[in-house]
Amino acid sequence: MQLPFPAFSPFVELIQLEKRSPQKIILRDHSSGVTATAGQLLHSVSFLREKLQATLLQNGIDNARTSGDDKFIFMIAPPGWEYVVSMLTIFSLGAGISPQSIVIRPEEMIRFLKLSNPLALLYAPAFAEKVEAIKVLCAEKDSGVNPRLPFMEIQTGYPDGLSTHTYETKPNTGLFSSQTGSLFFTSGTSGNQKGVIHSYQALLASARERIGTWKLTENDVVLNQKPGNWMGGIFAIIPSLISGACLETCAGVFNPKWFWDRISQGGVSVFDIAPTGYDRLAHYFDKHISVLPHTQKETYIHGMIATRVAGVSGSLLSPHTQKRWTELRRGKPLLNFYGSTEVLLICSMRWESPEYPDMCSVGPAVPGVEVKLVEGEMRLKAPSMFSRYLSDDPTLTEKAFDSEGFFKTGDCAEKLGDCYLLHGRANIDVFHFWGFTLHAGEIESALLSLPYISNAIVLPVEDEECQERAAAILQINPSFKSRQPDLETLRKDLTAKTGLMLFKLPTVVYWLHEGQEVSVTANGKVQKKDARKKFFGDGWRCKEGVEVLDLKGMEYWRMGGQC
Template sequence: MKSEPRPSRFWEILRKGKVTEMSVSPTLLRELIEYYNENIGDLPSEDRDKYINGAKNLQRVYTSGSVLDPSTRQLFTNLTNVPITNAYGITEMGGGVTITPDNSALEEGYIGTPLPGTTIKLSDGDRGEILVKSSNMFIKYIDDEAATRAAFDDEGFYKTGDRAHRVGDDYYFDGRVSCDWIRFHEYTINVLELELRLADLPYISEAHVLPVLDHETGGLVAALVRLRKQTANQAYGDISLRHLREDLAAKNMASYKLPTLLRVLRDDEQVPSTASGKVLKNESLRKYFNISGYLSDQYAADGVEYWGNKLDTAASTRLFDWGGL
């Protein structure tokens, strides 16, 4: 399919029952579920079942390109009874690096085990930057020896720039070294963790956490979210930044991790992304928060709520929160 396909188009193809394998980004998988809930789920059973029965001809669904939310995976599996395989891969390795085994548990960040012929090590033992070697990997950047030397360690493993941790033979994705961690005062905030917690809120259908540079604190959390369409049975009212923070705190999220900026997307607004579904975070900050570079001292933007950059004295002081340990 061409880039940026519409969920409606996917469902019409699935309804015909001729597709047996499908590879999509987690973003598109979530959009397929949302489209079903908003446009197909309330159809007469005879019409609705045509879509479900067609989708059940799928034998396998693959996702890659960003983190797969366990709740999204569970919802699609419950809907279609089709197993979902999550993969982690990078272009420099010629594609796949790890893949989740059949019938694996629905765990946050789980990216599976190495593919045959692929060797992985982590920079700090059982955690750290993902370093990869395989027979399919690229060998150099053309006419750029300095970049080539910087891309590999002393043993010839490619430095992916991604972080993970290992439990036994299983790997769990922890984020991109350069952009998935926010330093707020003396604390470190895991962007992926917060995105998953936001997505778990019943009134949010899409959530993105954008790091904002701040001279005083180091970094702030901007939340860019889309609300679920309200129905007679599910009315959430207006969602404010205070409401959002209180709901996250009620789920035992430490107060220093809570968003300090909020922008709610309108129905006609789309988040800038690559063809593979990866969010362009800097562009999103410029477009929806009017932020380029560091946050200004007198920041204000239409449609954006700002909490401020002071550290809440009620923040957890557990030792393992310090420095992201």
């Protein structure tokens, strides 16, 4: 039996691979235990597509005749077998994928459903209870959600053994050029959440750039640990499927033990995680691996060294983290990536010759991306640019671009040769103290260089006298718990050991207690706005546990200012 698929990527490449190497494994889901060839994947996509089409028609939805270009199908599933089958099913129907967090609150889902009016919601069986709670809210009188919205459990019809079907591409219907690719909602770490819509062509443009830069082939293994509800979740998936590399997943839950064990087995070519993930891996290494016999320990280290691309994304890479991992990988640095939900990948350090003026830079812009700096803000044009925002504010998309058509990222950076050094978000990582411009990343790096600091987050708090102060949330290294420092000692140590100028030193500090944590997203990004509200907030001067430096005796010129 012949099963038809659209004549565009990755279906074309998967069909070619199935004919050329029918036994080649292209997906290994460690969480579910499923491994799949190209043929098994295509068979499962066809199986789910037939059921989804029937469900849509039963609910009065003819996807082929639905007006408008932006057609979405929501999905709740961890990145892995069910996720990939569902993603390809949605693409094959000419719709865009909108993956939702596996920990999303039902109330939040209702807001997204009202905003985007999807054709359907697919869900993995493990999330049936969550979906029932969503259904209850949808059924309420004033929910604003389409009452005929179909909810469908993901059924993949996984075939045991090699598929007996044959696969073919059908002529394009002409809709590919305008097909929606994805709807992702921003993390909300730097502003209100909004939907970001990408065309399918933009997703493919980014995927092909990654294949070329990473030199991906059928011999490679790409390990994907990113949550599926953010753009980073498909950052590696589509390039893997097009190139024929083996995609390995493990439920999108970052587990240092599992990760190290997989690395020790060897064969991993590419992965990328957030800086906080690397810090957790280093902590696990120090506690559990460094104490192993030499031969056993070297197995882990060599597995990490052999990885061609150990990437960093999601937040700023500190010199402390880069130095530690470059030493652990015997001179091979971490490769810093910079991207956004709106533009996908923007800049990237290259693995072939990773020598840059600053090893915490994000490298040069990737091919096709045009960058200009306006008063320190990065502004961009790119073939992978998003189509529009989905928001209650209809002017949001227009306001995101300047008069020359450059997207205003809100990220602050400086250029070093042909590379870019990020300073963070303008609204939380770059702030002003007595006329000085402070960069949170620089201060965090200095703090982390002190032996008794294991975690540091710097953010601004408002001050009527000096505009904004540098406030630090700090965690003490367990081995220094008996010698709890104070703010005065901290400032003296920073001056003596890091050379940080006086005006850059924190003037407000909160020392984390045992059991206290700063909330992070599933992707490892620190939620600074939530942290500021939790540990400082209104009346921060009087909050318990907050130390504040009295600035009345400080002389402006002694802090590094000009008279």
